[in-house]
Amino acid sequence: MMLVILGTFLGIIFGPSLFILVPYIRNYFAGAICKSKAKLNGKVVLITGANTGIGKETARDLAKRGARVILACRDAAKGEVAACEIRAETGNQQVIMKKLDLADTKSIRQFAENFLAEEKELHILINNAGVMLHPYAKTVDGFEMHLGVNYLGHFLLTFLLLERLKQSAPARIVNVSSLAHLVGRIRFHDLQGEKFYQRGLAYCQSKVANVHFTRELARRLQGTGVTVNALHPGTVQSELTRYSSVVSLLWKMFSFFLKTPQEGAQTSIYCAVAEELESVTGQYFRCGVCTVLMCCGYIKRAPNPPLTAYISQQINTLYMNLGSPIHQNL
Ligand SMILES: NC(=O)C1=CN([C@@H]2O[C@H](COP(=O)(O)OP(=O)(O)OC[C@H]3O[C@@H](n4cnc5c(N)ncnc54)[C@H](OP(=O)(O)O)[C@@H]3O)[C@@H](O)[C@H]2O)C=CC1
Numbered sequence: 001m002m003l004v005i006l007g008t009f010l011g012i013i014f015g016p017s018l019f020i021l022v023p024y025i026r027n028y029f030a031g032a033i034c035k036s037k038a039k040l041n042g043k044v045v046l047i048t049g050a051n052t053g054i055g056k057e058t059a060r061d062l063a064k065r066g067a068r069v070i071l072a073c074r075d076a077a078k079g080e081v082a083a084c085e086i087r088a089e090t091g092n093q094q095v096i097m098k099k100l101d102l103a104d105t106k107s108i109r110q111f112a113e114n115f116l117a118e119e120k121e122l123h124i125l126i127n128n129a130g131v132m133l134h135p136y137a138k139t140v141d142g143f144e145m146h147l148g149v150n151y152l153g154h155f156l157l158t159f160l161l162l163e164r165l166k167q168s169a170p171a172r173i174v175n176v177s178s179l180a181h182l183v184g185r186i187r188f189h190d191l192q193g194e195k196f197y198q199r200g201l202a203y204c205q206s207k208v209a210n211v212h213f214t215r216e217l218a219r220r221l222q223g224t225g226v227t228v229n230a231l232h233p234g235t236v237q238s239e240l241t242r243y244s245s246v247v248s249l250l251w252k253m254f255s256f257f258l259k260t261p262q263e264g265a266q267t268s269i270y271c272a273v274a275e276e277l278e279s280v281t282g283q284y285f286r287c288g289v290c291t292v293l294m295c296c297g298y299i300k301r302a303p304n305p306p307l308t309a310y311i312s313q314q315i316n317t318l319y320m321n322l323g324s325p326i327h328q329n330l
């Protein structure tokens with residue numbers, strides 16, 4: 001009885017103030033907004049996985065800024081719908097869809113060949129596409145799906161377009177990684193997860209590879225005018241959870257605390273356009289809740305650069321040994 005009275009009393013006192021606080025709490029979880037007013041007329045932008053989620057919202061924003069935006073999508077029909085929508089909304093007719101399947105190195109090579117033939121410049125490359133919690137599967141070339149799509153596919157794409165980026169300098173590469181990289185480990189002894197597979201860990205492994213790649217590439221691109229940074233977009237309501245009904249349900253239940261795709265695109269947009277990042281390279285950006293967790297010491301910092309360079313070298317060697325031509329000469 002006492003508890004009911006106490007509960008009612010607290011409800012009356014704090015209920016209205018909680019109600020007033022709701023928009024502030026929501027704003028906090030929405031994270032920061034990119035405030036840059038930079039215009040991108042005459043600039044060429046390429047975004048992978050741009051038919052939905054964070055990629056689509058990034059494309060929409062950069063199209064509004066006047067860029068020629070190429071949406072690289074694995075499903076041409078879905079990609080064309082997104083491109084049409086962005087063209088109609090922004091009035092920018094330079095929004096173009098091209099087919100790219102990052103799970104197939106033939107498709108990546110074909111895409112790059114066409115791109116280099118058609119586009120004389122590339123100023124911003126956003127490696128955004130990704131899969132999470134994928135049941136065990138291999139890409140066309142036999143790589144574990146998370147590693148193959150999230151990391152190796154983007155590695156090959158970047159490698160094939162690198163000269164065009166250098167010719168177009170100042171240019172930027174933006175790698176969409178994840179907070180998940182902090183718990184990721186590269187399992188050198190079983191990279192393809194053939195001995196042991198846990199889909200969450202496979203995702204984390206691919207995302208830590210994105211960060212190592214970013215740091216090592218930044219080191220190798222010093223003095224070229226091409227910068228490369230990685231980021232965590234926040235926890236975003238998107239189709240990323242499609243392979244797990246449990247996580248999809250959790251995401252729906254906690255949707256109040258999750259970013260919308262537009263909010264989730266802000267860190268990518270910031271890395272792509274912010275004037276103050278002109279010569280910033282090899283960094284990892286994030287905003288939102290994880291910052292608090294990090295400050296509280298619950299999340300440790302990413303591995304340091306020398307270790308990163310070492311691991312990156314090891315990955316390269318391993319893949320070359322596996323007969324994959326994609327790590328050569330970078
Ligand atoms: N949402 C979140 O909370 C977080 C997302 N991220 C990262 O953000 C990025 C964007 O994710 P998000 O927008 O949330 O997820 P979505 O699932 O909404 O979008 C992923 C995009 O990647 C594309 N894609 C998947 N596989 C391939 C492939 N083989 N070839 C080409 N494109 C492919 C998808 O195409 P299709 O629609 O045809 O499948 C889709 O366009 C990912 O790298 C993700 O890891 C990082 C941290 C948190």
Ligand SMILES: CC1=C(/C=C/C(C)=C/C=C/C(C)=C/C=O)C(C)(C)CCC1
Pocket residue numbers: 132177178179180235254257258
């Ligand atoms: C603490 C906390 C949350 C945190 C979720 C996190 C930290 C999700 C991370 C997702 C990643 C890393 C996805 C893909 O890369 C929720 C669910 C918002 C609910 C409110 C409390």
